[in-house]
Amino acid sequence: MIPLPSGPVPYQADAVIIGGGVNGLAVAYELSKRGVKDIVVLEKAYLGSGSTGRCGGGIRQQWTTEANIRLAQESVTAYENLASELGLQTFFRQGGYLMVTDNEAHLEGLRKAAALQNRCHVPTEYLQPQECLKIAPNLDITNIKGATFCPKDGTAYPFSVVWGYARACQRRGVKIFIRTELNDVKLEGDRVTGVSTSRGDIATPLLINCAGPWARTLAAKVGVELPNRQERHEIMVSESCKPFLDPMVISISNGIYFSQSMRGEIVGGIGDPDEPSWERPDQFDTRSQLRFAVRFAKALIGYYPPARAMRMMRQWAGMYDVTPDHRPILGGVEGLDGYQHICGFSGHGFMLAPMAAARMAQMITSGEPDEIIASLSLARFANGDVEADAFVVG
Amino acid sequence: MSDSTVTIFFEGRAVAARAGTSVAAALWEHGVAALSHSPKYGRPRGVKCARGHCMNCLMRIDGVPNVRACLTQVADGMRVGRQDSGAPYGAPMQKVLDKGGHLFPVGFYYKWFTKPSALSRMFMSGLRPLTGVGRLPEPAAWADHGDTPPARDLGHIETLVIGAGIAGMGEALAADGEVMLVDDSLRCGGQRRAAFDLVTESAADVLNGLEHLAALRARLENLAARVEAEPRIEVRTGTTVVGAWQPDMLLLEDSEGLAVVRARHICWAAGALDAAPLFDDNDRPGLIGPRALYRLLARDGLDLAGRATLVAGRGFDAVLSAALLHTAGAKVTVALEPGRTGDPALLATANRLGWSLHTGQTIAAAHAQNDRLASVSLASTDGGTTEVPCDLAVIATRAKPAYDLAYQLGVDLVLDPERGGYVPRGADLGRLETTTPAGVGLIVAGEAAGLSPEALLQEVSA
Amino acid sequence: MSKRILCTCEDVTVEEFRKAHHDGFTEMESLKRFTGVGTGFCQGKGCLCEAATELARLRGIDPSAIPLTNIRPPTRPLTFGELAGLDLPPLMEELERTAGTNGDAEVTP
Incomplete structure (x- = not known):
């Protein structure tokens, strides 16, 4: 794996990537695969320490906009082959996503979404409450009004994905510096020329912002204002039990999601309408809240009553980097050379990383425009070209 | 402890147990030392902390998985069983893992069979049934339970002291x-006072000549009497603090369930945890620490009459353990760590009571037979080894200061192996007083602040 | 086979911990996730000090230089049934207003 750095950073590089999470490492890997030689990844703490290592590891294709469905679909294909590509198990397991609702008013939306997903060749089925029991035995269906299920959705272990990309990067000569902070970005006119870090300066023609919840602060260093807000979201794991639950269960009526990990634990979280959000890193508050534990426990028992007699082990929080339409920001900025975004995933960075990285690397190395990246550019907010997704959960 | 007996069913077999004892103690007396098997290697594991911290005694009890047998009192008709770690491939595969450990390097499940994707998928699906411990609870444990009983809100209090040992009682009085x-023990005065209670008048001569133990006992009795007579101190025994979330709010758990309390001043005086020294087969059933021994004897009334026992380590917890084992009618061997040889009173006591005493010894290995401890190998400073047959070995090396709640309350902790583990930065005199950013007064005191039992004792004598 | 068990919950031996360090997992944060040390039922009560002390030895540095990893609440596993019982309206309102204490050094600057 990546040991602690023993010396200064190189004085020059073809690309500098900020952020040792799944997106930073994935794009470093994809760039090196496409022939970019001297790549440096900077991580201020340890790999996966930001949002990646705190996420629930879910990967789903059940979305309500065609662009989101296509992005997720490509990522699922990537995850199906990622262990073999990277040479490290990712613990990717396609137990499916069971998306339920207690609210009659959501049913029409679920049906429409399933139909749209089917048109995109995602094998989602619409289910009656009773049918959910075949997918998730012991589920309490008393309040469930309807559900959709896609058997190809699944979960993976975020840390092994991060380590897999890091090892593959290392084999290709990418230099990864953990415990190394970015201090400043050097600009000459309208182009990025280098960065200064806690381990020295690097001259570079290309800076990629994969800083997750810190992306907004980094963008400000090059004079770009991102419309992102940073929200705290909490998550927990239970004691471990023998396999009892195959799918990720996710409710669009109360925002709970839970699955059983490859260690046997229930991993899950629940969105909180009163969750605070911030714009500055010095305001971030990732401390654990009892309020979360209580709300989650209550909602979990509501859908999965055996949990009444099972135990919560620990809870933690992470930051979502949320954009106004809950979709990522990819690509560069008009009038600024040598600067690219891979951020703003709004809580879905882990599931979209392989696709975002491959497309970005292809666009950067070939110089050819990419339709999906273009639709996710920062400029869309200024142009008012925004299509929000209805299935934002957790 | 009641004299009446109840019948529990261990894997279908009726086992008579004293009412009031724990499942773990009842099974140990019945000859069952291995309460669980470890998740990867399937190694037998027995009661270790007797305090609900570790997973050694997680069993399926009355249809609920992962129940701590050390904290669960026996009840008539109770169904108790070991959980099937390693299922469905079971014990044979784990034996292969245990014996051929070098063939299964750390993290092998990350590295093996990654290519091609189809093989990776097969490996993952084959691995999944192995994961997890215990099966889902039976419907009787969760179905038709109606509304969850509400937790209690104990409101706002001035001062909360966690731990009613010497340090905690002193802080409460001050x-x-x-x-x-x-x-979390059943008496004000903590587990050591409960342990001393076992040394009744008929057995009091065990302490003759061991002045430091007698002084400790007198100090505990004196403090406990003052605390119990003090109307402004409310003592809650059998109560565990299970977490701190908000700046001033803690969650307590007792026999009635959870309760919330907020305090303007919080004192963490939870003592220490038994150490976990690293020697060959240091996980064998029958290896415990002194604190676990106190609980098993005082709380569960564990019957050790005629058993061969070993106490290895140092300090007054080693001597107190030996005295308790002697009182319980066990055969006692004491092995003192190198550099801990010079106490003539202990030598005299050992002579007088017929303990076998070894000095300058450290534990080199434990040996098991039929899934329970059979003997312990001691290594002396001159290179010789001695094998001591025993059913139970109490390892009384430097204990670890309790630290988890201190961390959650915002105390800055630093690793100091000389003082047993994580200690509050700046608590060089065994006490730390500070105010959290939220304005809550915080004290860490006693062994939790890194004070050794010996230093605690010196304070007592002074 | 005789083993020196560092972490009983996750069945990690001292040798396996050393091997993981040799593989480049040089910090507790990654060692913990790779080997499982400290992530089991006991939440590190049985092994965290021992593992961190061993890491200091492996790296040849003073133990005080090994940062403590987060100790997340609760300090003991609690059933979801018990936790749901805390859903008392005045308490939940109070919890909304107050901040947590369980500091998280890796993210909070």
């Missing part, structure tokens, strides 16, 4: 205003 004093 605090201004109303104090709530909580302890």
Whole structure:
């Protein structure tokens, strides 16, 4: 794996990537695969320490906009082959996503979404409450009004994905510096020329912002204002039990999601309408809240009553980097050379990383425009070209 | 401890047990030392902390998985069983893992069979049934339970002291205003006072000549009497603090369930945890620490009459353990660590009571037979080894200061192996007093602040 | 086979921990996730000090230089049934207003 750095950073590089999470490492890997030689990844703490290592590891294709469905679909294909590509198990397991609702008013939306997903060749089925029991035995269906299920959705272990990309990067000569902070970005006119870090300066023609919840602060260093807000979201794991639950269960009526990990634990979280959000890193508050534990426990028992007699082990929080339409920001900025975004995933960075990285690397190395990246550019907010997704959960 | 007996069913077999004892103690007396098997290697594991911290005694009890047998009292008709770690491939595969450990390097499940994707998928699906411990609870444990009983809100108090040992009782007496004093043992005075209770008048001669133990006992009795007579101190025994979330709010758990309390001043005086020294087969059933011994004897009334026992380590917890084992009618061997040889009173006591005493010894290995401890190998400083047959070995090396709640309350902790583990930065004199950013007064005191039992004892004598 | 068990919950031996360090997992944060040390039922009560002390030895540095990893609440596993019982309206309102204490050094600057 990546040991602690023993010396200064190189004085020059073809690309500098900020952020040792799944997106930073994935794009470093994809760039090196496409022939970019001297790549440096900077991580201020340890790999996966930001949002990646705190996420629930879910990967789903059940979305309500065609662009989101296509992005997720490509990522699922990537995850199906990622262990073999990277040479490290990712613990990717396609137990499916069971998306339920207690609210009659959501049913029409679920049906429409399933139909749209089917048109995109995602094998989602619409289910009656009773049918959910075949997918998730012991589920309490008393309040469930309807559900959709896609058997190809699944979960993976975020840390092994991060380590897999890091090892593959290392084999290709990418230099990864953990415990190394970015201090400043050097600009000459309208182009990025280098960065200064806690381990020295690097001259570079290309800076990629994969800083997750810190992306907004980094963008400000090059004079770009991102419309992102940073929200705290909490998550927990239970004691471990023998396999009892195959799918990720996710409710669009109360925002709970839970699955059983490859260690046997229930991993899950629940969105909180009163969750605070911030714009500055010095305001971030990732401390654990009892309020979360209580709300989650209550909602979990509501859908999965055996949990009444099972135990919560620990809870933690992470930051979502949320954009106004809950979709990522990819690509560069008009009038600024040598600067690219891979951020703003709004809580879905882990599931979209392989696709975002491959497309970005292809666009950067070939110089050819990419339709999906273009639709996710920062400029869309200024142009008012925004299509929000209805299935934002957790 | 009641004299009446109840019948529990261990894997279908009726086992008579004293009412009031724990499942773990009842099974040990019945000859069952291995309460669980470890998740990867399927190694037998027995009761270790006797305090609900570790997973050694997680069993399926009355249809609920992962229940701590050390904290669960026996009840008539109770169904108790070991959980099937390693299922469905079971014990044979784990034996292969245990014996051929070098063939299964750390993290092998990350590295093996990654290519091609189809093989990776097969490996993952084959691995999944192996994961997890215990099966889902039976419907009787969760179905048709109606509304969840509400937790209690104990409101706002002036001072909460966690731990009713010497340090905690001292802090409670010194605090201004109303104090709530909580302890997870069943007596004010903590586990050592409960342990001393076992040395009744008929057995009191065991302490003859061991002045430091007698002084400790007198100090505990004196403090406990003052605390119990103090109307502004509310003592809650059998109460565990299970977490701190908000700046001033803690969650307590007792026999009635959870309760929330907020305090303006919080004192962490939870003592220490038994150490876990690293020697060959240090996980064998029958290896415990002194604190676990106190609980098993005082709380569960564990019957050790005629058993061969070993106490290895140092300090007064080693001597107190030996005295208790002697009182319980066990055969006692004491092995003192190198550099801990010079106490003539202990030598005299050992002679007088017929203990076998070895000095300058450290534990080199434990040996098991039929899934329970059979003997312990001691290594002396001159290179010789001695094998001591025993059913139970009490390892009384330097204990670890309790630290988890201190961390959650915002105390800055630093690793100091000389003082047993994580200690509050700046608590060089065995006490730390500070105010959290939220304005809550915080004290860490006693062994939790890194004070050794010996230093605690010196304070007692002074 | 005789083993020196560092972490009983996750069945990690001292040798396996050393091997993981040799593989480049040089910090507790990654060692913990790779080997499982400290992530089991006991939440590190049985092994965290021992593992961190061993890491200091492996790296040849003073133990005080090994940062403590987060100790997340609760300090003991609690059933979801018990936790749901805390859903008392005045308490939940109070919890909304107050901040947590369980500091998280890796993210909070």
